[in-house]
Amino acid sequence: MAGGKGTRISSVAKDMPKPMVRIEGKPILEHEIECLRNQGITDIIITVGYLGESITEYFGDGEKTSPATGKPFGVKIEYYFENEPLGNAGALFKIKDMLQEDFLLINGDLMFDIDLSRFIKFHKEHDALATLFTHPNSHPYDSGLIEADGKGAVVKWLSKEDERKGYYKNRVNAGIHILSPVLLDAGTEAGKTDLDRQILKPLAGSGKMFCYDSPEYVKDMGTPERYKEVCADFKAGRVSAGNLKNKQKAVFLDRDGTINRYAGFLRNIEDFELLPGVSDAVKRINESGYLAIVVTNQPVIARGELTAGELQEIHNKMETLLGKEGAYLNAVYYCPHHPHKGYEGEIPELKIECGCRKPKPGLLLQAAEDYNIDLKSSWMAGDGENDIKAGRAAGCHTALISGEAGDFGQEIKTATLFEFTEKIFMEKES
Numbered sequence: 001m002a003g004g005k006g007t008r009i010s011s012v013a014k015d016m017p018k019p020m021v022r023i024e025g026k027p028i029l030e031h032e033i034e035c036l037r038n039q040g041i042t043d044i045i046i047t048v049g050y051l052g053e054s055i056t057e058y059f060g061d062g063e064k065t066s067p068a069t070g071k072p073f074g075v076k077i078e079y080y081f082e083n084e085p086l087g088n089a090g091a092l093f094k095i096k097d098m099l100q101e102d103f104l105l106i107n108g109d110l111m112f113d114i115d116l117s118r119f120i121k122f123h124k125e126h127d128a129l130a131t132l133f134t135h136p137n138s139h140p141y142d143s144g145l146i147e148a149d150g151k152g153a154v155v156k157w158l159s160k161e162d163e164r165k166g167y168y169k170n171r172v173n174a175g176i177h178i179l180s181p182v183l184l185d186a187g188t189e190a191g192k193t194d195l196d197r198q199i200l201k202p203l204a205g206s207g208k209m210f211c212y213d214s215p216e217y218v219k220d221m222g223t224p225e226r227y228k229e230v231c232a233d234f235k236a237g238r239v240s241a242g243n244l245k246n247k248q249k250a251v252f253l254d255r256d257g258t259i260n261r262y263a264g265f266l267r268n269i270e271d272f273e274l275l276p277g278v279s280d281a282v283k284r285i286n287e288s289g290y291l292a293i294v295v296t297n298q299p300v301i302a303r304g305e306l307t308a309g310e311l312q313e314i315h316n317k318m319e320t321l322l323g324k325e326g327a328y329l330n331a332v333y334y335c336p337h338h339p340h341k342g343y344e345g346e347i348p349e350l351k352i353e354c355g356c357r358k359p360k361p362g363l364l365l366q367a368a369e370d371y372n373i374d375l376k377s378s379w380m381a382g383d384g385e386n387d388i389k390a391g392r393a394a395g396c397h398t399a400l401i402s403g404e405a406g407d408f409g410q411e412i413k414t415a416t417l418f419e420f421t422e423k424i425f426m427e428k429e430s
Helices: 028-036 051-058 090-094 116-125 195-203 224-236 278-288 306-326 360-371 385-394 416-430
Strands: 041-047 078-079 102-106 111-114 130-133 144-149 154-158 172-179 209-213 217-220 250-252 291-297 329-336 379-382 397-401 412-414
Touching: 028 041, 028 051, 028 111, 041 051, 051 078, 051 154, 111 172, 111 224, 116 209, 130 195, 130 412, 144 172, 144 217, 154 195, 154 209, 172 217, 172 412, 217 224, 224 412, 250 360, 278 291, 278 306, 278 416, 329 360, 360 385, 379 385, 379 416, 385 397, 397 416, 412 416
Parallel strands: 041 078, 130 209, 250 291, 250 379, 291 329, 379 397, 397 412
Antiparallel strands: 102 172, 111 217, 130 172, 144 154
């Protein structure tokens, strides 16, 4: 979908459609096409509108040579011209006869590098009518947010204009979708259509739309500030490095006493409070190219003192508070088990010896499998002995975050999480 005018970014690039804005000498649209081609997707339809001739002249039918690289585009391109604005989805109904099987639908102003095979596999395994590529970002407060159940089925869609009560998970629709042509059966003469609000949002709760959570790099460059961020990220290699085909690095973070103020077995959401400097520390992890992943023991679930839903609300508060400061977590893993049995109110099936309760490394190993993480290049940071033991068992570097004396075999010790990030990231840069 490359028909956008790009009014918010006009100060960066005048007299050109937004998808033709250059990143390191190449239009953003060319970066997208390269990512598709490199993974075997070569049949492309581009919907064009504002100054669309600049797109068609540059790319042609996809068989010509790139003016930027001097190499063939290596794809087959067809176009649909919007003679009148059709919203970001109206053109789909005009070209529905060209869409005979499930297809990728991508916003034309995105910088991304993702493992499409994982995304497509997830879509097929869930027999979905629509699968959304979702991720956390640094501005969830002005993004559409997706709520899903434990299997990834979308249960609620919060548009930017919708009222947001309480706290939310930082899960944003990134603008990359896999859709079934069945969704276009509603009509053939549809006019101006909003993809999110008129086609996708009504599917929430149907069990046929899923979200695919991924930490891979996807960022729109719709504002001058975000454009500068994308340029810097691309130049630093963070765009391609984030593809899950490549080994990732992570900072695993304990929760209680490391991210939030320690309050014993935290049961009441009102008792959750971020420690000073934590948002800036997590933001620094985000900017470093490391994944920020929480791994936490939560025996309160097995003890029957907190439900999984209540714990999720506490984690939603954590993500909301971080998001307001421009920081985000890539994932949260928790162990609900506890080995000691025989207490009133306990959940018997969760009172077990498991491999995920720290000091065992199960949570870190699961995250490593999910996100292709190189544990030897990663860190485990926490405030207690079990965190250090879990990190060492997983093969990670370890850091004790504590203002008190303590030596559990960790590699470094700092009083705060912020000081930890300063030590491993800022000193490395200098």
